[in-house]
Amino acid sequence: xxxxxxxxxxxxxxxxxxxxxxxxxxxxxxxxxxxxxxxxxxxxxxxxxxxxxxxxxxxxxxxxxxxxxxxxxxxxxxxxxxxxxxxxxxxxxxxxxxxxxxxxxxxxxxxxxxxxxxxxxxxxxxxxxxxxxxxxxxxxxxxxxxxxxxxxxxxxxxxxxxxxxxxxxxxxxxxxxxxxxxxxxxxxxxxxxxxxxxxxxxxxxxxxxxxxxxxxxxxxxxxxxxxxxxxxxxxxxxxxxxxx
Amino acid sequence: xxxxxxxxxxxxxxxxxxxxxxxxxxxxxxxxxxxxxxxxxxxxxxxxxxxxxxxxxxxxxxxxxxxxxxxxxxxxxxxxxxxxxxxxxxxxxxxxxxxxxxxxxxxxxxxxxxxxxxxxxxxxxxxxxxxxxxxxxxxxxxxxxxxxxxxxxxxxxxxxxxxxxxxxxxxxxxxxxxxxxxxxxxxxxxxxxxxxxxxxxxxxxxxxxxxxxxxxxxxxxxxxxxxxxxxxxxxxxxxxxxxx
Amino acid sequence: xxxxxxxxxxxxxxxxxxxxxxxxxxxxxxxxxxxxxxxxxxxxxxxxxxxxxxxxxxxxxxxxxxxxxxxxxxxxxxxxxxxxxxxxxxxxxxxxxxxxxxxxxxxxxxxxxxxxxxxxxxxxxxxxxxxxxxxxxxxxxxxxxxxxxxxxxxxxxxxxxxxxxxxxxxxxxxxxxxxxxxxxxxxxxxxxxxxxxxxxxxxxxxxxxxxxxxxxxxxxxxxxxxxxxxxxxxxxxxxxxxxx
Numbered sequence: 001x002x003x004x005x006x007x008x009x010x011x012x013x014x015x016x017x018x019x020x021x022x023x024x025x026x027x028x029x030x031x032x033x034x035x036x037x038x039x040x041x042x043x044x045x046x047x048x049x050x051x052x053x054x055x056x057x058x059x060x061x062x063x064x065x066x067x068x069x070x071x072x073x074x075x076x077x078x079x080x081x082x083x084x085x086x087x088x089x090x091x092x093x094x095x096x097x098x099x100x101x102x103x104x105x106x107x108x109x110x111x112x113x114x115x116x117x118x119x120x121x122x123x124x125x126x127x128x129x130x131x132x133x134x135x136x137x138x139x140x141x142x143x144x145x146x147x148x149x150x151x152x153x154x155x156x157x158x159x160x161x162x163x164x165x166x167x168x169x170x171x172x173x174x175x176x177x178x179x180x181x182x183x184x185x186x187x188x189x190x191x192x193x194x195x196x197x198x199x200x201x202x203x204x205x206x207x208x209x210x211x212x213x214x215x216x217x218x219x220x221x222x223x224x225x226x227x228x229x230x231x232x233x234x235x236x237x238x239x240x241x242x243x244x
Numbered sequence: 245x246x247x248x249x250x251x252x253x254x255x256x257x258x259x260x261x262x263x264x265x266x267x268x269x270x271x272x273x274x275x276x277x278x279x280x281x282x283x284x285x286x287x288x289x290x291x292x293x294x295x296x297x298x299x300x301x302x303x304x305x306x307x308x309x310x311x312x313x314x315x316x317x318x319x320x321x322x323x324x325x326x327x328x329x330x331x332x333x334x335x336x337x338x339x340x341x342x343x344x345x346x347x348x349x350x351x352x353x354x355x356x357x358x359x360x361x362x363x364x365x366x367x368x369x370x371x372x373x374x375x376x377x378x379x380x381x382x383x384x385x386x387x388x389x390x391x392x393x394x395x396x397x398x399x400x401x402x403x404x405x406x407x408x409x410x411x412x413x414x415x416x417x418x419x420x421x422x423x424x425x426x427x428x429x430x431x432x433x434x435x436x437x438x439x440x441x442x443x444x445x446x447x448x449x450x451x452x453x454x455x456x457x458x459x460x461x462x463x464x465x466x467x468x469x470x471x472x473x474x475x476x477x478x479x480x481x482x483x484x485x486x487x488x
Numbered sequence: 489x490x491x492x493x494x495x496x497x498x499x500x501x502x503x504x505x506x507x508x509x510x511x512x513x514x515x516x517x518x519x520x521x522x523x524x525x526x527x528x529x530x531x532x533x534x535x536x537x538x539x540x541x542x543x544x545x546x547x548x549x550x551x552x553x554x555x556x557x558x559x560x561x562x563x564x565x566x567x568x569x570x571x572x573x574x575x576x577x578x579x580x581x582x583x584x585x586x587x588x589x590x591x592x593x594x595x596x597x598x599x600x601x602x603x604x605x606x607x608x609x610x611x612x613x614x615x616x617x618x619x620x621x622x623x624x625x626x627x628x629x630x631x632x633x634x635x636x637x638x639x640x641x642x643x644x645x646x647x648x649x650x651x652x653x654x655x656x657x658x659x660x661x662x663x664x665x666x667x668x669x670x671x672x673x674x675x676x677x678x679x680x681x682x683x684x685x686x687x688x689x690x691x692x693x694x695x696x697x698x699x700x701x702x703x704x705x706x707x708x709x710x711x712x713x714x715x716x717x718x719x720x721x722x723x724x725x726x727x728x729x730x731x732x
Binding site: 351 | 501503504505524525527528529532648649683684685686687688697698699700709710
């Protein structure tokens with residue numbers, strides 16, 4: 001893919017964000033992309049490929065926002081990030097003149113998306129790639145439920161440190177160090193207070209914090225929380241907040 | 245290695261193709277390099293190091309082709325890719341003026357190959373590195389045997405998705421969706437038809453396809469075929485083609 | 489982090505040295521950084537983050553040397569590399585104008601260190617980041633003990649090939665192929681001579697050599713020495729040198 005990009009757009013500056021998304025895990029990819037995209041310069045072309053449907057009828061798309069472009073499969077991967085910006089328009093990638101001459105059935109990253117990203121970097125406009133669409137697939141992320149002081153969310157992902165990242169955003173929580181959080185995950189009952197950093201508790205001790213992504217995170221200082229509590233993606237997590 | 249390259253050739257644009265070749269697996273490295281090289285711009289210097297013989301008498305070489313350069317050990321790693329292009333000449337890397345001043349016995353990637361790649365990028369010619377040679381080592385890849393409608397090949401590699409990539413190239417196969425392929429691998433008998441994409445079968449179902457590299461591939465849609473069939477590199481695979 | 493750097497310093501050339509340091513292993517990170525830094529061009533800004541204390545009182549620092557800059561946490565990670573160069577001055581990173589506007593408690597790499605590295609690349613001077621300090625944390629690496637012909641050191645790290653890298657530097661050893669090294673590691677007694685390359689012994693055979701980093705290394709040719717001898721970081725290793 002990088003060879004294709006540099007062949008079409010020799011001056012492109014290519015940055016690897018990550019190659020460590022779990023296979024086929026669109027949700028995790030969407031989350032990482034949404035976390036990273038806001039920190040890139042205006043005009044950046046973001047290219048992402050997690051593509052269980054490659055070669056089937058799923059569409060390839062380019063999303064233009066007020067901050068830049070997103071290129072990839074129309075399976076929800078791009079939309080979480082794009083929706084944090086202002087979406088201007090979405091076009092399909094169907095113009096064969098803006099693809100490699102020979103398209104394999106299994107590697108659209110190289111044959112379709114990399115050329116599209118490179119042509120966008122060179123100034124080609126979204127409408128030249130294909131028709132505008134209005135029905136791009138949105139990621140179906142587990143919604144947070146709230147009743148009284150109780151919040152029911154889900155594990156969004158476990159990072160490589162074993163930190164449990166939930167889909168409970170910081171706005172749902174009382175950010176007071178005096179508030180006791182009763183957390184239930186996988187039948188483990190934890191009494192935690194919100195910390196600002198892992199190092200505020202002893203090594204191996206559990207804590208709750210708002211992670212760098214803006215979501216509630218359950219972690220062990222220098223330990224693996226997911227392993228300790230056998231937490232996995234999509235698991236239910238309940239949090240009740242009690243002032244002390 | 246990147247530090248050395250940028251010290252000698254500050255304007256070089258460095259692209260990582262992969263750091264995930266199995267240790268000492270020259271064959272897998274040769275295959276990945278041959279897959280990626282055609283997609284890079286003309287004039288690219290390809291640097292590859294899988295080097296079980298580092299520090300022994302094996303030679304370092306630069307291969308000039310009509311498309312660019314290949315730099316690395318003379319152990320077969322470079323030749324599969326170079327032979328898909330037109331080889332112009334091959335020179336040894338023996339000129340100490342084009343190496344780092346102090347050569348370690350174990351890290352020629354940094355001390356010999358990285359400087360050579362950087363000097364090539366700056367325009368130094370192959371003959372300045374050392375004598376021309378005509379006997380570069382060629383990779384001994386298992387050859388495909390064919391008798392009647394039966395093809396006997398080998399597993400070239402298993403990729404990180406568990407897809408089984410064989411050395412049976414697409415030219416050997418009848419590309420008709422009506423042709424039934426009887427595949428035997430590790431005593432597993434599979435009846436498959438050629439698909440164009442993983443998503444054309446149900447999740448966990450087996451399929452055959454011509455992979456993005458141009459070789460027959462046995463895969464499970466969203467599953468791990470190598471695990472299911474305990475397939476490993478170099479295993480024999482037989483394919484018979486029957487029209488239905 | 490790369491997005492932040494390119495936003496502040498669009499012309500920066502970013503090189504990944506490694507993302508494979510063990511979690512929280514400051515010693516291993518310090519060692520890799522000290523191994524790689526000397527090979528980068530003069531003026532390079534080295535950014536390193538292994539940061540168990542993120543969000544606590546540990547300081548962020550920039551070290552200016554006669555060769556370039558080092559940016560990261562003040563926990564010993566940077567000093568091993570910086571001390572191989574000539575340290576000119578060390579300043580704290582406390583100026584909020586040279587950080588991202590919103591600092592998370594857990595990701596100073598993105599919010600503090602990446603902006604600092606980018607501003608240094610643009611020419612901002614160390615004194616603009618904060619006060620000069622004289623008490624930066626030094627890494628407490630196990631010291632080598634020596635009595636007569638016997639050296640007692642430690643395993644500094646095990647690399648991804650299973651090679652056992654010790655903290656015994658080449659100056660401590662008689663570099664003669666005639667000198668017999670009696671090595672004891674984890675109660676395994678090995679009789680070795682110093683080789684210049686892995687390939688000088690048969691596959692799976694043990695050897696001693698001065699690795700590319702300049703330290704004594706115990707390895708198996710094409711095998712995993714750490715696995716065979718159950719060697720782990722920080723283990724004691726004794727070496728006695730006997731002329732034959």
